[in-house]
Amino acid sequence: MKILGIETSCDDTGIAIYDDENGLIFNEKFNQSLIHNKYGGVVPEIASREHTLNISFLIEKISKNLNINFKKINAIAYTCGPGLIGSLLVGATFGSALAYSLNIPTVLVNHLEAHLISIMMEKKCPIFPFIGMLVSGKHTELIYAHKFGKYSLLGKTRDDSAGEVFDKVAKNLNLNYPGGPEIAKISKFGNFNKYFFPRPMLKTNNLDFSFSGLKTAVVNFIKKQSMLDFQLISDVANAFEESITDVLVTKCKHALKKTRLKRLVISGGVSANILLRRKLRHMVSKCKGEIFFVRPEFCTDNAAMIAYLGMLKFQLNQIQSNLNIYVDPKLKIYNSKMNLNFISNI
Ligand SMILES: Nc1ncnc2c1ncn2[C@@H]1O[C@H](COP(=O)(O)OP(=O)(O)OP(=O)(O)O)[C@@H](O)[C@H]1O
Ligand SMILES: [Mg+2]
Known part of the structure; x- marks a missing residue:
């Protein structure tokens, strides 16, 4: 067929x-x-x-x-x-x-x-039910996948998606579109902890996200700078990437805890992010869970x-x-x- x-x-x-x-x-x-x-x-x-x-x-x-x-x-x-x-x-x-x-x-x-469901094309794929985090250009959603075709919403962004914010921050740093891979590339040259940006909605009693405050904080910080040189761009990219990945990982941790599920699937463009993958692996291993990633090109x-x-x-x-x-x-x-x-x- x-x-x-x-x-x-x-x-x-x-x-x-x-x-x-x-x-x-x-x-x-x-x-x-x-x-x-x-x-x-x-x-x-x-x-x-x-x-x-x-x-x-x-x-x-x-x-x-x-x-x-x-x-x-x-x-x-x-x-x-x-x-x-x-x-x-x-x-x-x-x-x-x-x-x-x-x-x-x-x-x-x-x-x-x-x-x-693209995760099912991989050798290592989950059985239902599992938690799925969709982090893409227009969506940031935590989904409870009961079975094929049956999905419930656990939480989603109330404003911008994670991908949108990567793109917006990149644009303000004079980096190319799409911004996610550009931020990831340059943030490697940044000094860890040189700057600190907010981690929104970590303490709320729900699984929703909100990224517009983080976006505004980073964009306002960039606008205040008299000149954007390579080191400043790298430091800001590093601090921003740390902040947004912390939020995504913490919400996944809450979702696993609340649902008592152990399987987590990450998909969508932002899921290609190496730092996000590293932090998720660490979090899931501490929770004794299992994480499933779609290969980068998918x-x-x-x-x-x-x-x-x-x-x-x-x-x-x-x-x-x-x-x-x-x-x-x-x-x-x-x-x-x-x-x-x-x-x-x-
Ligand atoms: N390595 C990366 N790190 C962070 N973000 C990334 C990375 N690679 C891609 N992205 C982001 O992923 C997004 C594109 O993902 P995708 O193609 O899934 O979105 P879309 O199809 O436009 O939106 P949707 O799937 O929500 O309709 C862009 O915002 C891009 O910046
Ligand atoms: Mg897409």
């Missing part, structure tokens, strides 16, 4: 084919960051235009490189949300048209569920996770057999919010 996955939720155009016998047989993406870099963030209209150019090019690449017979593909899985409406529509329309021409069904894939957007989740859904017959095109820019992963009092009584 072969499922072709299409990812166009934001600024990465991805196409992949997942084969239930041979695993991932094609996985390519066009990254648009160079194009958006000069604007300091993704420009939605440019992103959708780029998707329309890139998507057919990637499909042609499959026919040339893989010599695959498209008639052997069983379904087309596409990201139906959340994301930028224009970008989502490019993938959804292209995917549906391709499915129609091949007379096969489409499978609707939730981008966030794909981020979370942390940020990719079509492999879409094709893979598409295959799981196809096997459960969760397909679209009509010609409707469906996108929801605000699609959520969770079906319910979990009551913390209830959890502490388990």
